[in-house]
Amino acid sequence: MSAPYKRVALIGLGLIASSMFWAMKRSGMDCHVTGYARSEKTRNTARKLGLCDTVFDSAEEAVKDADLIVLAVPVGAMGPVMQTIAPHIKPGATVSEVGSVKRTVIDVITPHLPEGVHFVPTHPMAGTEHSGPDSGFASLFDNRWCLIVPDDDCDEDVIVRVETYWQALGANTERMDAEHHDMVCAVVSHIPHLIAYTMVGVADDLQRVSDNEVIKFSAAGFRDFTRIAASDPVMWRDVFLTNKDATIEILGRFTEELFALQRAIRTGDGEQLHAYFTHTRAIRRGILEAGQDTDAPDFGRAKVDR
Numbered sequence: 001m002s003a004p005y006k007r008v009a010l011i012g013l014g015l016i017a018s019s020m021f022w023a024m025k026r027s028g029m030d031c032h033v034t035g036y037a038r039s040e041k042t043r044n045t046a047r048k049l050g051l052c053d054t055v056f057d058s059a060e061e062a063v064k065d066a067d068l069i070v071l072a073v074p075v076g077a078m079g080p081v082m083q084t085i086a087p088h089i090k091p092g093a094t095v096s097e098v099g100s101v102k103r104t105v106i107d108v109i110t111p112h113l114p115e116g117v118h119f120v121p122t123h124p125m126a127g128t129e130h131s132g133p134d135s136g137f138a139s140l141f142d143n144r145w146c147l148i149v150p151d152d153d154c155d156e157d158v159i160v161r162v163e164t165y166w167q168a169l170g171a172n173t174e175r176m177d178a179e180h181h182d183m184v185c186a187v188v189s190h191i192p193h194l195i196a197y198t199m200v201g202v203a204d205d206l207q208r209v210s211d212n213e214v215i216k217f218s219a220a221g222f223r224d225f226t227r228i229a230a231s232d233p234v235m236w237r238d239v240f241l242t243n244k245d246a247t248i249e250i251l252g253r254f255t256e257e258l259f260a261l262q263r264a265i266r267t268g269d270g271e272q273l274h275a276y277f278t279h280t281r282a283i284r285r286g287i288l289e290a291g292q293d294t295d296a297p298d299f300g301r302a303k304v305d306r
């Protein structure tokens with residue numbers, strides 16, 4: 001396919017950047033991809049894997065001549081990385097990033113943007129608990145949302161080009177403003193991760209995870225918690241430090257609901273518990289009926305169809 005960009009630079013060569021590279025290659029996009037990672041070990045692994053057409057030892061060299069530059073580093077590293085590369089970006093290029101949080105990231109990147117350089121923040125809603133250059137795969141973004149979070153004064157053709165690029169990588173795109181993005185992600189991603197981390201911590205406190213008992217007897221629910229709780233600690237530390245307001249807000253609502261359920265259990269209020277669980281089941285079934293859960297196993301759909 002004809003490429004939306006002739007030269008793409010990926011800064012940070014972990015799960016997301018490596019998946020972007022493999023997805024670009026799969027699409028047949030005719031473009032040259034340069035890469036940079038902070039550690040020599042990662043750069044050497046990338047070279048061995050054939051990840052990127054050229055891996056440079058400095059971010060400055062990697063971004064020189066690039067039409068699209070994607071920052072794929074932990075959210076807390078976005079500002080310093082942008083500051084380092086800023087003088088080396090060519091006029092007319094587009095800077096993008098894939099961080100899990102938007103308001104703070106936009107605020108730390110924008111002051112370093114050179115005149116004539118565009119900025120389109122993005123967030124692919126896809127991932128795994130793995131990280132690093134060897135964890136990526138071409139189909140990671142297939143049929144997943146990639147949220148596009150441009151500023152009001154960003155040129156329409158610049159935004160459309162970024163959307164075209166993500167669609168070529170397999171994703172569906174939707175535009176959103178930064179505040180809304182951060183609240184939505186607090187609900188669907190950030191607080192669920194915090195709950196998983198906490199639940200695995202609670203099980204470990206009971207000293208049953210370490211001797212394998214909890215894993216051995218757990219069904220899918222707790223296994224999913226342990227998978228999510230194995231996610232990268234640096235990435236998730238940065239997510240909570242930079243999406244403080246939205247995560248505190250949602251955590252407050254979560255604990256209110258939890259206390260209401262705790263009270264219902266303590267007082268033996270079966271009616272309240274039944275009503276609550278009936279309501280949440282209807283939400284899940286609504287998602288399945290709308291065809292919005294592409295990962296749903298067949299038995300889930302069969303139940304809905306009955």
Ligand SMILES: NC(=O)c1ccc[n+]([C@@H]2O[C@H](COP(=O)([O-])OP(=O)(O)OC[C@H]3O[C@@H](n4cnc5c(N)ncnc54)[C@H](O)[C@@H]3O)[C@@H](O)[C@H]2O)c1
Pocket residue numbers: 011012013014015016017037038039042072073074075077081098099100101123124125126127128130131132133232235
């Ligand atoms: N993992 C997910 O599920 C997921 C999904 C969507 C978006 N994201 C976001 O994408 C970004 C990258 O996540 P990932 O999962 O690919 O992480 P990763 O840990 O797999 O890779 C991060 C890369 O950044 C490099 N790096 C770290 N600190 C750096 C610094 N100060 N300067 C330069 N490079 C540095 C690391 O060496 C590594 O190459 C994060 O901002 C994350 O919030 C992650």
Ligand SMILES: O=C(O)C(=O)C[C@]1(C(=O)O)C=C[C@@H](O)C=C1
Pocket residue numbers: 099100124125126127128129188189190228231
């Ligand atoms: O599937 C997973 O392992 C993920 O955690 C992916 C997930 C998510 O919460 O859905 C994690 C963080 C991102 O910013 C986007 C996607």
